[in-house]
Amino acid sequence: MSNAHSKLNVSDFFALIKLIKPRYLYLVLGTVLGAIAVGLQLLVPMLAKDLLNHIPQGVNFHLLLMVGILFVFSIVLGALSGSFLGFFGEDVVYRLRERLWSKALSLSIPYLDNHQSGQIASRITNDSMQVKNLLADSLPRMATSLLQLVGALILMLLMDWKMTAIMFITIPLILLILLPIFRLSSAVARKRQDALATLNGNISEVLNNVRLVKSSTAAKVEQTNGSKHMRKLYQLGIKEAIYDSVIGPTTGVMMLALIVAVLAYGIYRISLGSMTTGTLMAFLMYMVQLIVPFTTLGQFVTEVAKASGATTKIQELLNVTEEDTNSGLNVNVANKSLTMDDVSFSYDTGPEVLHNVSFTANANEVVAFVGPSGSGKTTIFSLIERFYQPTSGGISLGDNNLNDVNLTHWRNQLGLVGQSANIMSGSIRYNLTYGLNKPATDEDLWQALELASAKEFVAAMPDQLDTYIGENGTNISGGQRQRLTIARAFVRDPKILMLDEATASLDPESEQMVQTALNKLMHKRTTLVIAHRINTIIDADKIYFIENGRISGSGNHSYLLKHHPLYRQYFENQIKKAIRLFRFLNNAIRFIINIIIIMKAQLSLDLFLFPRFYRYCMWNRPGNPISTKMVEYRF
Ligand SMILES: Nc1ncnc2c1ncn2[C@@H]1O[C@H](COP(=O)(O)OP(=O)(O)OP(=O)(O)O)[C@@H](O)[C@H]1O
Ligand SMILES: [Mg+2]
Incomplete structure (x- = not known):
């Protein structure tokens, strides 16, 4: 041939x-x-x-x-x-x-x-x-x-x-x-x-x-x-x-x-x-x-x-070598710390995107990752999900190397709300229970929807939980899609929760509601959160600042604010409006106080001067023999 x-x-x-x-x-x-x-x-x-x-x-x-x-x-x-x-x-x-x-x-x-x-x-x-x-x-x-x-x-x-x-x-x-x-x-x-x-x-x-x-x-x-x-x-x-x-x-x-x-x-x-x-x-x-x-x-x-x-x-x-989902240990993630130790990583043949990244998320801690776009935050999550393998360094769960843990068992205990709210074509119920390995009643689903601030719009849909959503969630809004993925995480009830810009496309009001719900969800489970918005991470136990694939600072909010100039700048950029409002209020209050002070001074002056003025007026009446003494008095 x-x-x-x-x-x-x-x-x-x-x-x-x-x-x-x-x-x-x-x-x-x-x-x-x-x-x-x-x-x-x-x-x-x-x-x-x-x-x-x-x-x-x-x-x-x-x-x-x-x-x-x-x-x-x-x-x-x-x-x-x-x-x-x-x-x-x-x-x-x-x-x-x-x-x-x-x-x-x-x-x-x-x-x-x-x-x-x-x-x-x-x-x-x-x-x-x-x-x-x-x-x-x-x-x-x-x-x-x-x-x-x-x-x-x-x-x-x-x-x-x-x-x-x-x-x-x-x-x-x-x-x-x-x-x-x-x-x-x-x-x-x-x-x-x-x-x-x-x-x-x-x-x-x-x-x-x-x-x-x-x-x-x-x-x-x-x-x-x-x-x-x-x-x-x-x-x-x-x-x-x-x-x-x-x-x-x-x-x-x-x-x-x-x-x-x-x-x-x-x-x-x-x-x-x-x-x-x-x-x-x-x-x-x-x-x-x-x-x-x-x-x-x-x-x-x-x-x-x-x-x-x-x-x-x-x-x-x-x-093609497939993911090994069968072998490995069944390790219960609860109460175990997750550690990334000196991890470097590059995609395929591309340049290195993570350089010597090390961090630990202790059990039930909230650990946040902040940093400029493209700095490698999502990549860290992908390595934790074991979508990719580190080029060097390792990830461990408690005393176990993460690679020794059974992949399916590991992923079953993770809940990822990703940057792009992925929705499958099918009913809302199908999406909420997607891949779930335990039964969920309608009540559970409604509760999750309520926590994710999604109950109202689902209840208003013609078939409610059975409403069909198109491929990639085409017949619902971006914010609604995101709230559904958050509700899915609530239904899944994972041991480790990973939120990658989970509230990014919500309006401030729903964001506030979802944030409150997420705070509840974060409770009693290890949470890794990537967020651009400061209010999502301000209460985190630890914050890691990622710059060009490196951790350039870590600590809690007040520590970073003091010691990390870029974090401070990032923080100030986020709260610009608040700072402006604060400055405005501050100036307004100062102005009012000044006015009060001036008025008070004037008043006291008046109170002080009034008797003299009175006397002056009285004494300078024509015909008063001692009036010449008061002429020099200046107000
Ligand atoms: N699948 C991929 N293949 C090759 N390079 C990738 C891939 N995904 C991301 N990158 C590159 O890796 C770097 C880090 O990307 P990553 O998505 O982790 O950034 P990020 O910090 O999450 O950014 P953002 O805040 O914009 O989401 C970027 O330079 C990006 O171009
Ligand atoms: Mg990202």
Whole structure:
């Protein structure tokens, strides 16, 4: 084959089939019944030969009946064989898809970061079909075709070896002519699979971000992008159509030429008397029968090419190391401290985003992380969730290394309210109890909604808890989405609560209410909180200030305020309005006090001066002999 991808790695293919453990009984029954049907079909020309040779003596009804019975049996057995192979194929594709879906769900976040979700979806939907087509359709058909070829060859050899030799020498010649076209066709088929997967990925990405596309008026750009992929598929489709249309008639014409040649040779032999008409007719019948196996051979090459591309991609996906959710210790998180010790981390091949981060969250403490955008706060949470592994350093839970703790058990005890309020399409009840491993009554759900300040809007919805929310919560507001995710955390009642900007998109009034609820939720459990708003973290037991992936200061609020200039600046920025109001009030009060002081001074002055003034007035009356003394008095 022209390139490595179109070669079927047989051991890979069978390893894949072994892995999915299909119902082989269906395959065996389908193939055996198919083989019997083919065997019966092979007998038909033999009987027909005798039937034809007997025609001059009259119709042999016994033989005619036999041929009829053979036809009926081969139809029934062929149909049964097809059904069993169909069952087998559906079983293969079902098991393969289940296996791939389970794999997709256990893929690690770093792998998912680097692969388009549409491509992974394509493995599950399209590639599994190719494997099924090869295993349940092409392979059995190939087996029966080979049987038909070999059977026909033997029977023909028994009838007339010279004639058979001519036929079987010409057939490889025909194949030789067709092979390059088969090769081209299979290479195109493989490329089409790849292009289809890319288009799949592109379409699902664009539709997932359709709001961004519309608001950025990027529909035209996406139209062009999509068109490029579709054009490629179109061109490949055109090529495939050309190859297929060349293969079809070429095979047909070659077979026709062969039939003509055999017919001519046969008539010549009949004229010589070395062959009967019945034998020639039988030969022709075999040749017609052989058209199907030869077409199957041609298609088989294409099917192998398609399946080999699909198998390689499926194997690649199945070989990806998945998250280990089974092994590890079941450690109860309650009353255990969580420690990050000298952790450095970089995403994939990118630069290091966390440098020597160390902190401890003691049991039931509230630990806050503050810092500029992009400083690495969410990354710390991702490491705690074990979405990624630290490049160096470690995380421990009590005396255990966190990696020794069973992953499912660990995550079951965590409650994460993330930066993007993730909502699944489904009812509100479905979202609130998503992944919950304990029963929750309606009462529990309403209580959680109330605590998350979400009860009112859910109660006002037409079907309340059963109201359907669209994909990504499209028919509720951003704040409502966030309140639902907080309610989900309340329902989950986790041992460690992680809040990443949980109240960021709430209005001040709901934020206040949710904050009060969160304060209750934080009670008696370890809470890690990332917040830009100071009122969320001011009461935290410890605050870590993260700058460019480093902890540049830690302590409680008043300590950091005194000792960390950037924290102080951050704090002051947050309370700017409050400071302005305070300054205004301060100035106003000062002003009032000053006025009062001045007035008071004036009053006291007045009280002090009044008697003198009075006296002055009285003494300076005309005719008062001592008035001259008071003239110099100044007010
Ligand atoms: N999946 C990822 N792959 C590669 N780099 C990433 C990934 N996620 C985050 N980063 C990078 O890591 C750095 C820290 O990102 P992180 O999300 O932890 O910041 P943050 O402090 O939470 O910011 P914000 O306050 O804006 O949420 C950033 O430089 C970011 O570009
Ligand atoms: Mg973040």
